[in-house]
Amino acid sequence: MFPHERSLVKRLESKPFALIGVNSDKDKDDIKKKNIEAQITWRSFWNGEKGTGGPISKTWEVQGWPTLYLIDHKGVIRRKFLGNPGDADLDRLIDELVEKAEKDK
Amino acid sequence: MRSLFAAAIALCWFGAMSAQNDQSADSKERADRLKAIQGEMTKATTEAREKIAELNDAAEKRTAQQELNRTMMEMRPKLAEKAMALAKENPRDEVGFDALIYANSMAMGNAALQAEARKLIIENHLGNPKIEDVLLQLSRKGRDYDVALLKSVFEKNPSKSVKATVSFILAQRLKGEADSPKTKDADILPKMKEALAAFEKVSEDYGDVTLKALRGKVADLAKKEIEAIKKSPIGKETPEIAAEDTDGTNFKISDYRGKVVLLDFWGHW
Numbered sequence: 569m570f571p572h573e574r575s576l577v578k579r580l581e582s583k584p585f586a587l588i589g590v591n592s593d594k595d596k597d598d599i600k601k602k603n604i605e606a607q608i609t610w611r612s613f614w615n616g617e618k619g620t621g622g623p624i625s626k627t628w629e630v631q632g633w634p635t636l637y638l639i640d641h642k643g644v645i646r647r648k649f650l651g652n653p654g655d656a657d658l659d660r661l662i663d664e665l666v667e668k669a670e671k672d673k
Numbered sequence: 674m675r676s677l678f679a680a681a682i683a684l685c686w687f688g689a690m691s692a693q694n695d696q697s698a699d700s701k702e703r704a705d706r707l708k709a710i711q712g713e714m715t716k717a718t719t720e721a722r723e724k725i726a727e728l729n730d731a732a733e734k735r736t737a738q739q740e741l742n743r744t745m746m747e748m749r750p751k752l753a754e755k756a757m758a759l760a761k762e763n764p765r766d767e768v769g770f771d772a773l774i775y776a777n778s779m780a781m782g783n784a785a786l787q788a789e790a791r792k793l794i795i796e797n798h799l800g801n802p803k804i805e806d807v808l809l810q811l812s813r814k815g816r817d818y819d820v821a822l823l824k825s826v827f828e829k830n831p832s833k834s835v836k837a838t839v840s841f842i843l844a845q846r847l848k849g850e851a852d853s854p855k856t857k858d859a860d861i862l863p864k865m866k867e868a869l870a871a872f873e874k875v876s877e878d879y880g881d882v883t884l885k886a887l888r889g890k891v892a893d894l895a896k897k898e899i900e901a902i903k904k905s906p907i908g909k910e911t912p913e914i915a916a917e918d919t920d921g922t923n924f925k926i927s928d929y930r931g932k933v934v935l936l937d938f939w940g941h942w
Binding site for chain 1: 906909924932938
């Protein structure tokens with residue numbers, strides 16, 4: 569998933585789009601190192617030291633990893649995917665919403 | 674005249690009886706052969722298994738386990754073919770059905786043999802209650818389910834638990850459609866509603882049935898799905914997240930209002 573996410577962030581750099589993670593690793597110090605190794609440049613909330621049992625995933629009732637939510641520019645949740653939905657479909661759905669966000673500007 | 678008639682009936686009766694005896698003797702003989710085929714794997718691997726259990730050295734244990742796995746992988750296609758040959762002698766009866774199921778389960782990687790087993794099962798056993806055990810696998814069609822097949826199983830099969838399984842799979846399929854990235858925005862909520870109704874119906878019709886394939890009672894399984902649909906976040910306002918990032922700086926998801934956000938629950942693990 570990381571390589572495609574990297575290219576998404578790059579492709580939509582100047583567009584009204586943000587990739588935000590909720591990192592669910594337990595060891596916070598370790599995350600930085602691994603982020604550099606995996607070239608993860610986007611920002612992530614930290615789910616806390618309970619890892620996948622942390623407060624954010626609990627509030628959102630996340631059942632599996634990865635889970636992705638696609639949120640429009642008005643803050644409405646439009647899609648939820650348990651597992652990778654596939655690069656092409658994900659791109660298409662994001663592009664549609666980005667286009668709407670630009671029109672509303 | 675009358676006695677001749679009676680004799681003719683008796684003859685027919687006797688003929689029918691002996692044919693039945695022949696048939697059951699034949700099916701018993703084939704059942705025994707199937708049992709022998711099914712026992713081959715256990716027979717060939719018991720000794721190795723016991724040895725592995727006794728090994729203390731982790732590396733040795735791993736090597737022995739790999740060796741055993743290899744033996745089993747080599748045996749599977751051969752057993753599949755043996756069971757298939759047996760099934761073809763009479764694919765219509767119970768022994769034939771058991772042999773087909775076994776051949777199908779052993780034929781992983783052999784698409785042609787699996788397709789052949791599948792075809793014979795569909796031709797001869799849609800009404801067999803035992804189809805329940807293979808229904809999930811049998812009705813898979815790529816990433817989707819073969820709806821026509823499921824519907825004809827529902828019609829032809831008298832078993833309540835088979836009907837319940839079919840109904841539940843069809844409801845799950847509707848939910849899967851609602852969740853699919855291919856589904857158009859405008860269709861998501863209607864499809865969810867449809868799935869909700871399907872789960873409610875299956876729970877009403879078959880609530881007390883236990884589904885072997887899905888390991889649970891319909892009422893319980895459906896309840897979980899119904900709750901999940903009712904709690905679906907689609908179309909709802911994003912709940913605020915205010916927390917620190919992985920560098921220790923606090924931020925909020927609402928800071929990104931005006932932008933499309935892909936929120937990814939992830940981990941390095």
